[in-house]
Amino acid sequence: MPGHHPTRSRRTTERKGDVRERAILDTCEALLAQKGYDAMTVGDIAQGAGITRGALYFYFGSKQEVVTALVARTVEHLWERSRATAQTDEPRQAIAAAMRRTVELWNEHGLVMRTAIDLSLTVPEIGELWSRTADLFITAITAVLERAGIPAGDEPEQASAMARALCWMIERTFYHASQESRENLRKASSTCEHIWLVSAGLTA
Amino acid sequence: MPGHHPTRSRRTTERKGDVRERAILDTCEALLAQKGYDAMTVGDIAQGAGITRGALYFYFGSKQEVVTALVARTVEHLWERSRATAQTDEPRQAIAAAMRRTVELWNEHGLVMRTAIDLSLTVPEIGELWSRTADLFITAITAVLERAGIPAGDEPEQASAMARALCWMIERTFYHASQESRENLRKASSTCEHIWLVSAGLTA
DNA sequence: GATAAAAATCGACACCGTGTAGAGTTGGCG
DNA sequence: CGCCAACTCTACACGGTGTCGATTTTTATC
Known part of the structure; x- marks a missing residue:
């Protein structure tokens, strides 16, 4: 090689x-x-x-290496985008901004992201890549939740655990919606945003 | 044949x-x-x-037919179990019962359920089977949400759409947790239950 | 318990996709 | 020019899938 x-x-x-x-x-x-x-x-x-x-x-x-490289290329792009996003202090704005960004990401790279998720089990390299990406999201969600007043910690009703569940909700919802249409993606995003807001106690 | x-x-x-x-x-x-x-x-x-x-x-x-049959066998079991579960009127109880049942399901059949999810894309037959199963769950969640006072309907902040997102949250969270340990599964279940409760407006 | 149809089993084969080996070509640079 | 690295190709070996036809076992029926 x-x-x-x-x-x-x-x-x-x-x-x-x-x-x-x-x-x-x-x-x-x-x-x-x-x-x-x-x-x-x-x-x-x-x-x-x-x-x-x-x-x-x-x-x-190998074939796997090719698609791993493709995933790496895309994921790198996600990371850059993540870093470049301005951070807001106000939770409501932060959530709205995050969801907007997520819609863009899935619109642009939905195919590769879905592939990455599908192959996460089979190809350890890809699993690692995707899990690192998920961790980025989870950390971001955790921060927002904490800023909104959810107690920090790993226990079921604390920020970190909730963030993980919310992350999987978003991943899966977008995974499915991005296979259908942009319109569905938009709607799905609204739904996720709403549940996130409610979970953060920002129900008013 | x-x-x-x-x-x-x-x-x-x-x-x-x-x-x-x-x-x-x-x-x-x-x-x-x-x-x-x-x-x-x-x-x-x-x-x-x-x-x-x-x-x-x-x-x-074919190999695919074998595993499709396996999934069908398992999924049939899930459906039976679903039908056999007593329905409660009180949302809080209904949610607790549903999560308890879901933990059992994943403890017993986690492996095949994960396989079904993984192959949903590749094997249309399995995709169909699993999507029907998910619909069952979504319908059940929708019913609970509506009984808890969430307005019915397909729009982002209405019961049906929220139920779908919550279903994917549970699916994905359990998918990951069931690969790790029973303890994690239990914790994950608590987290999902909490988010479900909050989403239903049962935060008190 | 004999018999014929149906059910089940087997071994051999053709096909296709992967990954490897080794020989050959190109292009820049001393 | 001549070397070395980058690059490209053809040919092959291997392993897994799915098919075929011949053969044996099971089952139903008299």
């Missing part, structure tokens, strides 16, 4: 391989949308990227 | 095939626990059931 180890620092000119790698990932994403993970073969990806199977295996060690 | 069509009505003596079929399903469940869906081969199942691959294909047309 030569091609790996993305020592892609300190290089101005883009290697041919970098282009190929991106093409592979893009094709993989497209095929994922068309046929789904199982039906998509390595040959399909290679063909879509304009190379042979053999060449693909120069870049990635 | 001769062996199918379970015209198993009106028959006293149990066919040999019925025993085999059960053995196959049992083995499948055991292997699912040991190695997971992907790693489990048709050969493994056959061997575990004491027959050859060829014989197994007499009973089931």
Whole structure:
């Protein structure tokens, strides 16, 4: 496995391989949308990227590695976006902003996010990636809950545990809604927002 | 594909095939626990059931059909249990009872339920089965919410939509917790119950 | 308990997808 | 020019799936 180890620092000119790698990932994403993970073969990806199977295996060690890289690329984007979001002190605003951002995320990357969730069990690498992403969300939700007056702590009725449950609610609800339509996604978002507000004691 | 069509009505003596079929399903469940869906081969199942691959294909047309049958068997059990549960009028009691039952379900059948969820996307048959099961839960939750005073309807802050979100919250939370420990399952259940209560406006 | 139909079993085979090996090509740089 | 690394390809071995036809066992019926 030569091609790996993305020592892609300190290089101005883009290697041919970098282009190929991106093409592979893009094709993989497209095929994922068309046929789904199982039906998509390595040959399909290679063909879509304009190379042979053999060449693909120069870049990635396996089909799983390809999709792991795709998930990593997307998840990285999520993290950036998360960091870049302005933090509000007022819980109501914070919740509204978070839900707005989440809708955007799922609109843009719903497919890859769903794939990541589906493969979390099978591919440990992806599971790790996704669990880290979830933790980010859970931490953020916890902070909002605490600011709204929910006691901190891990016990069932305290902020951390509630945040975890709310995170899974949002994940699953968006997972399903994003398969249907943008309109459903919007509605689902409203519902989640409402439950989050109520859970934070901001019912008025 | 001769062996199918379970015209198993009106028959006293149990066919040999019925025993085999059960053995196959049992083995499948055991292997699912040991190695997971992907790693489990048709050969493994056959061997575990004491027959050859060829014989197994007499009973089931594919690996997917085997696990679909397993899911169907389990889900049927869930439905029975659902029907058998006494209905309470008092929302608080109803919620507590429902969560207690859900913990039992996941303790007993967590593995197959997780498998069903994982394969819902890939295997349409299983997706259908699980979606019907979820609908059962959603309907039940909706009823409780309405009895607690939440307005009926499909809009984001009305009972039906909230029930759907709460169902996904419970599903996902239990999905994760049931992989860890019974203790976690219990705690997760408490958290979900609390959020359900608050969402129903039963916060006092 | 003989018999014929149905049920069940088996071994061999064809197919397809994965991943590996090794040989060959290209391009930049001393 | 000649080297080295990046890149690409064809060919192959392996393993799992699902199919087929021949064969044996079970079951129902007389």
